[in-house]
Amino acid sequence: MKKVIIGGLCASLLTGLTACNNKEAEVAAPEPTATAQAVTEALGSGIDFANFDKSVRPQDDFYSYVNGTWLKNAKIPSDRTSTGSFYDLREQARDDVKAIIEDVAATPNLTAGSDEQKVADLYRSFMDVDTLNKLGVKPIQAELDKVAALKSKDELASYFAHSQVIGGGTPLAFYINVDAKDSSRYATHIWQYGLSLPEKDYYFNDSERFVNIRQAFVEHIEKMFTLAGLANPKASAEQVLALETAIAERHWDVVETRDSSKTYNKYQTSDLVKLAPDFNWAGYLSTLGADKQSDIIINQPSFIEGFNEVLKANDLAVWQTYMQWQLLTHFAGNMSEALDQENFAFFSKTLNGQEEQQPRWKRGVSTVSSVLGEVVGKVYVKRHFAPEAKERMQVLVENLRKAYGESIDNLEWMSADTKVAAKDKLAKFDPKIGYPDKWENYDKLTIRADDLLGNSIRASELSHEKELEKLGGPIRKWEWHMTPQTVNAYYNPTMNEIVFPAAILQPPFFNMKADDAVNYGGIGAVIGHEMGHGFDDQGAKFDGEGNMRDWWTEQDLKEFAARGKALVEQYNNYAVFDDLHVNGELTLGENIGDLSGVTIAYKAYKMSLNGQPAPVIDGLTGDERFFIGFTQIWRAKIKEESMRNRVATDPHSPAHFRAVGALSNMPEFYSTYDVKEGDAMYIAPEKRVKIW
Incomplete structure (x- = not known):
């Protein structure tokens, strides 16, 4: 089903975000069960060396050096337009949710009106193609008649x-x-x-x-x-x-x-x-x-x-x-297969180059996650998110917060007054990790196994009703705009919150068994990225309470804008194809998030060593592992048609440039890999952008 997508509400790590419509019920934090998924074991450093392409000099293209062999060999499945770190984890999360749905659907005598009945029957209504084909356009005929009667x-x-x-x-x-x-x-x-x-x-x-x-x-x-x-x-x-x-x-x-x-x-x-x-x-x-x-x-x-x-x-x-x-x-x-397939033929195949439609079960799982996301989310957390992961993430977040504070203190271009306001905002960041403290209540939603379109309409009507209930009421600080099974993260400026769903807290982003350097380069940079949105060209307009107001001195704002302009120019020069470049203005906020994220994550990693030298693991220094850990999270391969659409509409730069663009501005990367004038990633010191 299509949804109205509203821009400018929250800044996400990977894709744009629509504010969801939630009503919450009090629940206890989930406890792990005996069937909880074991945390993935990492080998040595947590780096997959098989992905490297040693024919590429790291000083020229670090992204291809770390991911080049994978890029050469990876095949985009025919029912997708992309593959890579984010996208493969999303497939895994969908498999995990499918298992939850199938377990629920296999349970006999589900109580009418229960969450379990709703999950099972929503999935059945999507999978019942015979009924949909018999109905044809009939499910929306009443609406077509209303339009004709205007x-x-x-x-x-x-x-x-x-x-x-x-x-x-x-x-x-x-x-x-x-x-x-x-x-x-x-x-x-x-x-x-x-x-x-x-x-x-x-x-x-x-x-x-x-x-x-x-x-x-x-x-x-x-x-x-x-x-x-x-x-x-x-x-x-x-x-x-x-x-x-x-x-x-x-x-x-x-x-x-x-x-x-x-x-x-x-x-x-x-x-x-x-x-x-x-x-x-x-x-x-x-x-x-x-x-x-x-x-x-x-x-x-x-x-x-x-x-x-x-x-x-x-x-x-x-x-x-x-x-x-x-x-x-x-x-x-x-609706019917004929309408569904024609819809796919244009919007997915023609516009985005997707060769085949996803198997119906995948789309059914996505529908359940969309409509009843926190029902399956509760079970997903119990099965796949260990309490130890949340504890370690909380430590990482606070280390990043501390590093960000020290970085603000040391900024040469920012005045003392603006630093005070910036640190006040930093102190008020509200981190949310894994899953909500209160879960959505679906009691008013009626789901029928033979009425897919009706289920969609009733879910939309109830969602709208819940949104109206917010007017005149207290701010729902506990509300989440992503489900736990979502592989993504976001920053919400009006709440001044950074949010990390459980599903992203897996390798290569976060590995409980991996070296700290790799985790700081991966999930640490993700944390820093979301914090960075609080201080990007738009987030910096909001204070610690979530109000859009000017907390900058005039001179500091000019300095900040000048640095943003330099970043725009840098990214404008990146060619996605011979006839298409990155839009530096469109992607500025995300590029600031990436640069801030990896910069602050590196600082936090060095602080975590407490003055001790980092161990050499798999022949790599700690700094090398950090930069590799950062770069491998952006591993991605995308269909050309889809990439062209993304460049036109997506505020995120293509993955290749998210990696090399940020690292090209970091002096520590230059010293680690001996990057010199003449190397493709070299930017003259006076032109390198440092914001936070």
């Missing part, structure tokens, strides 16, 4: 809201999150939305690749309308592209949308009519259940103004065709 654009506005509540598409994305300038309250927000293609440039770029994508998009829409038995499929497809192009023209680009200052625009709800006088705000907000709020944050005001123009310029019938498309494209994965 009599005015005022009714259309209300239907936009209804569509989002049930999990469908809409030009506007409504969400609830902590108010960035008053972290004691939740606020309502609206974000630009409504496009099917990855980013606005896909609608306007005249190069052959994009022209072909747009043509394939129109053909895909026509096929979907034909499969659904809707009238005039070819003309409808052309209408959808034209309308989405008009919407895209008003969208902010990906660089603008990551600017937390520009996207904070608080309006009185009574003043929304000034932005979009032809839009039925009363009906829209009432249908959402948010009509009692006196204010709302509009993330892209000029988009709302432009949207009003598009609304006026297009007849109701055009909008009805567009909303029919939104229903089809958002719910296709939960």
Whole structure:
């Protein structure tokens, strides 16, 4: 199922993050069971030497030196667009969750309404292809009928809201999150939305690749309308592209949308009519259940103004065709094989180069994790996360915090006043490790084994209801935006929290049996990366309480911006393909996170030695093992089509440049590997970027 993805809420280690909708129930921390997974044994240092390519000089390309043989030999499975450290761990986590689901489903006489019944029947509803094929488009026919029955654009506005509540598409994305300038309250927000293609440039770029994508998009829409038995499929497809192009023209680009200052625009709800006088705000907000709020944050005001123009310029019938498309494209994965496979053919195969669709069981497991994530998460933690891992992570986090504090103290470019504010924020970081202290409650959710689309809609409706419950209430500090079985991590600026789910705390990121140097280079850099987001170009706008305010002196802010500009220029020069470079502005926050992360992790590692020399293990010094440990976590191979989409939309640099970009700025890397002028990774000392 597709979900509305909201930018700018939290900074994650690997991919963008949508704030989830949780309601919590008090539970005790899970205890390990007799079936708990044994921690992976490491050989010697925890480094896999078989991956190295010794034909590459480490001074020229450390990433290929550490990962080159793996890159040559690795095969991307036909049902995926990538393979590597993150992606393979995600596959393992999915296998682990599958085992949990199968154990639950094999249990006889599950109590109706229990969490176990919901897990088993949600999975069954996804796997029951025969029923889905018999139903065809019938599960959304009632919604298609509602769209066809719309009599005015005022009714259309209300239907936009209804569509989002049930999990469908809409030009506007409504969400609830902590108010960035008053972290004691939740606020309502609206974000630009409504496009099917990855980013606005896909609608306007005249190069052959994009022209072909747009043509394939129109053909895909026509096929979907034909499969659904809707009238005039070819003309409808052309209408959808034209309308989405008009919407895209008003969208902010990906660089603008990551600017937390520009996207904070608080309006009185009574003043929304000034932005979009032809839009039925009363009906829209009432249908959402948010009509009692006196204010709302509009993330892209000029988009709302432009949207009003598009609304006026297009007849109701055009909008009805567009909303029919939104229903089809958002719910296709939960309907017949024909609709599902056509949806895959365009969005996964054409856009991202994925050769085959994932086996249905994989997608079923992902659906259960999406809808009932913390139900299976509780069992996942019991089976796969040892208490000792959490204890060791807590030690690592505090060591990184201490190292970060010392680094701030020693910054030559920062004034004493700003250092005090920075250290106050650092002291208030809230680390969350492994799993939540309170778990989501799913009591109100009805799951039926013969109603996949209904399950999806009811889950979306309940999620929306839970979000509305936040308004006017206390901030839910205990809430997580990732499940324990997620291989990722994130920083949330309005909570000033760094979060590390259980599933990422495995090799090569974190190995209980590995050498400290490798762990500091791996999970230590991940911890430092998330801390670094608190001090990247956007996170640095927030104080220790999670409020967006200016805590910098004017001169310090200029110095900080100058360092960011230098990092932008460095990454702009990295060529992903001959015709495509990294977008240094889009990736600036993540690049600061990577550079800060490895810098502070190295400092923490050296502090952990307590003045003693590091042992030589497997013929490597501690510093060598640290840098190898860091570089092997970024091991990745990605399909070209998928990589091109990521470069256009993803605020993370490609893995290769996440490794070499950060290390090229570290003097300690130069001394460890004797990097000199003329080496490919060499940057002149005066041009190396040091921020934290």
